[in-house]
Amino acid sequence: MTHWIAAPIILPALLAPFIVLAARYHIGIQRVFSVAGILSLIAIAAGLAWQVSDGSVQYYRMGDWAAPFGIVLVADRLSTMMVLLTSVLALFVLLYAIGSNWDNRGRHFHALFQFQLMGILGAFLTGDLFNLFVFFEVLLIASYGLMIHAGGNARLRAGVQYVLFNLIGSTLFLFALGAIYAETGTLNMADLAARVQLITPEATVGIRVAAVLLLLVFAIKAALVPLHFWLPSSYAEAPAPVAALFAIMTKVGAYAIIRVYTMIFPPDLAVTSGLHDVWLLPAALISLAIGMLGVLAARRLDRLVAFSVIGSMGMVMIAISLFTPAGIAAALYYIIHSTLAGAVLFLISDLVRTGRGNVDLTAQPPMLGAALTAAMFFAGAIAMAGLPPLSGFLGKLLVLEAAYENPLMVWIWVIVLSSSLISILGFARAGSVTFWKAQSLTRDDNEDPATGDMPSALSYVAIGGLLALLAAHTVFAGQVHGYTTKMAAQLFAPDAYMSTVLETPGKLSKPKEDH
Amino acid sequence: MELLVASAIGVLTAGGIYLVLRLRTFPVILGMSLLTYAVNVFLFGSGRLTIGAPPILTDDVTNYTDPLPQALVLTAIVISFGMTAVVVMIGLGAFLGSDDDHVDDQPEAAKAEEEQ
Numbered sequence: 013m014t015h016w017i018a019a020p021i022i023l024p025a026l027l028a029p030f031i032v033l034a035a036r037y038h039i040g041i042q043r044v045f046s047v048a049g050i051l052s053l054i055a056i057a058a059g060l061a062w063q064v065s066d067g068s069v070q071y072y073r074m075g076d077w078a079a080p081f082g083i084v085l086v087a088d089r090l091s092t093m094m095v096l097l098t099s100v101l102a103l104f105v106l107l108y109a110i111g112s113n114w115d116n117r118g119r120h121f122h123a124l125f126q127f128q129l130m131g132i133l134g135a136f137l138t139g140d141l142f143n144l145f146v147f148f149e150v151l152l153i154a155s156y157g158l159m160i161h162a163g164g165n166a167r168l169r170a171g172v173q174y175v176l177f178n179l180i181g182s183t184l185f186l187f188a189l190g191a192i193y194a195e196t197g198t199l200n201m202a203d204l205a206a207r208v209q210l211i212t213p214e215a216t217v218g219i220r221v222a223a224v225l226l227l228l229v230f231a232i233k234a235a236l237v238p239l240h241f242w243l244p245s246s247y248a249e250a251p252a253p254v255a256a257l258f259a260i261m262t263k264v265g266a267y268a269i270i271r272v273y274t275m276i277f278p279p280d281l282a283v284t285s286g287l288h289d290v291w292l293l294p295a296a297l298i299s300l301a302i303g304m305l306g307v308l309a310a311r312r313l314d315r316l317v318a319f320s321v322i323g324s325m326g327m328v329m330i331a332i333s334l335f336t337p338a339g340i341a342a343a344l345y346y347i348i349h350s351t352l353a354g355a356v357l358f359l360i361s362d363l364v365r366t367g368r369g370n371v372d373l374t375a376q377p378p379m380l381g382a383a384l385t386a387a388m389f390f391a392g393a394i395a396m397a398g399l400p401p402l403s404g405f406l407g408k409l410l411v412l413e414a415a416y417e418n419p420l421m422v423w424i425w426v427i428v429l430s431s432s433l434i435s436i437l438g439f440a441r442a443g444s445v446t447f448w449k450a451q452s453l454t455r456d457d458n459e460d461p462a463t464g465d466m467p468s469a470l471s472y473v474a475i476g477g478l479l480a481l482l483a484a485h486t487v488f489a490g491q492v493h494g495y496t497t498k499m500a501a502q503l504f505a506p507d508a509y510m511s512t513v514l515e516t517p518g519k520l521s522k523p524k525e526d527h
Numbered sequence: 528m529e530l531l532v533a534s535a536i537g538v539l540t541a542g543g544i545y546l547v548l549r550l551r552t553f554p555v556i557l558g559m560s561l562l563t564y565a566v567n568v569f570l571f572g573s574g575r576l577t578i579g580a581p582p583i584l585t586d587d588v589t590n591y592t593d594p595l596p597q598a599l600v601l602t603a604i605v606i607s608f609g610m611t612a613v614v615v616m617i618g619l620g621a622f623l624g625s626d627d628d629h630v631d632d633q634p635e636a637a638k639a640e641e642e643q
Contacts, residue, residue, distance in 0.1 A: 165625040172618050173631075176559065183563060183607075189599070190599075194575075245632060
């Protein structure tokens, strides 16, 4: 048992109140502590990922209570990779927020940012379903604060919709947990996986309802059509660095689906057959189509990016809903790609907003810093649309290859390829209107010239860093995909996970010695 | 007792869903609170309903009630209470800012009309 597994949760949990209490009025001190905290998070996450990269499962019992009764944190290949991805993304997003001065436009940005990280990392590490609910709430309540950071009427209105939608999601989650507890008497994931196997075919009503409710909750988080309505306006209205950090939040839903529906309700389980294995794939295909159509139809750059996030989540969910090791491996490769690409595009839409004062997709006179912004938008759009040479193309190829054996293979290929074409059109239109047509217009002298500012150098460094990560994700695609294949193999053989969590002795397993 | 608890959960849920589907912030928030009450009772019932039994597992007690759902309900109550407070504050801010308490997005035409 190593205590380091708790560190990614404890560190932000201590740092956030420290920032609120001790450095409330000193933005400089807040920035230093926030960046230092995330740098050490990256170091811890890399260490954990290295420890479990040989395929072992590390666990941490809270208060040393034995597994089905106490809460366990579990680190395997999948959860440590997601922790590492989150911390790296958070570093660049935070650099952008500092560089663009977003963190100084309202109060408590850094404290909420740390609480948000605590919730996300906890959701990735926990081995208990009720604890997953608690960490969902931690990340949500921090995200409510971040979402309306810096205020404004449009943002508050979008915030109301976002909060209400997620409150309904939380209520559904509780209903699902209650149903699961009533059926099985446990909420520990490993214990649950063992007990669901024992349910007889006559008594499956409750557990089937619970499985569908749980899938609905995670699909809301993952913005799967038709549960995606909260995403476009809330991501478009949120401050850009916050929206970029939210790029990982939809992946929390995808992660939860992967975890629960490979371990607790695996695809070959008779009790829940005919549910998620049938309905998830069509919903994912429609998500992809609607997301990319939204890219083509959007009138504002930030909405365009939000719809491209829905589309890329559709792509992830297509790969997941194949429920094969190859499909999950492709999904995990694509999750890394789409997190980075979505974050890059949200930050670039903020560069445009900084440069010319709005993000409407209309021809306007050239903005400040147009050349570099345009080049970055070009790279980000290539990545998101899935054109060679960047990793979106490779990810899409992996998904198509994994779908080759599926009975719905024709549908998957047709929708993936045609939606790629539509998204290319959408991004090309947005780019040419925003950057290209601007060259043919000259600024009217009577007009107020001070609509925009030059984005700061640190903003460009942050986006450049994310683009460099995308490039690295492409160059080392072989190694990354090899690792995600190992991850998928580990997910489809959960015995090691279950025996590690359940069979190692804790405080309760030897009650006589306590007296 | 089972019938009473079950119908209470059902009535609360039905009322909650009806109110959540309303257009304005206040009924929606009321509906959310009703739904959270329903889920609290539901969670409480998920450990089986027993009367007059201690929630503690000791050697000499054979008939006991499951203590875990009570802990879950306590957590759920605290969280839903906090969340309701947050949504009331944000909804109030949105209403005071734009003098409009609709939950949905206005259609583009109405928005343009308002601006003129």
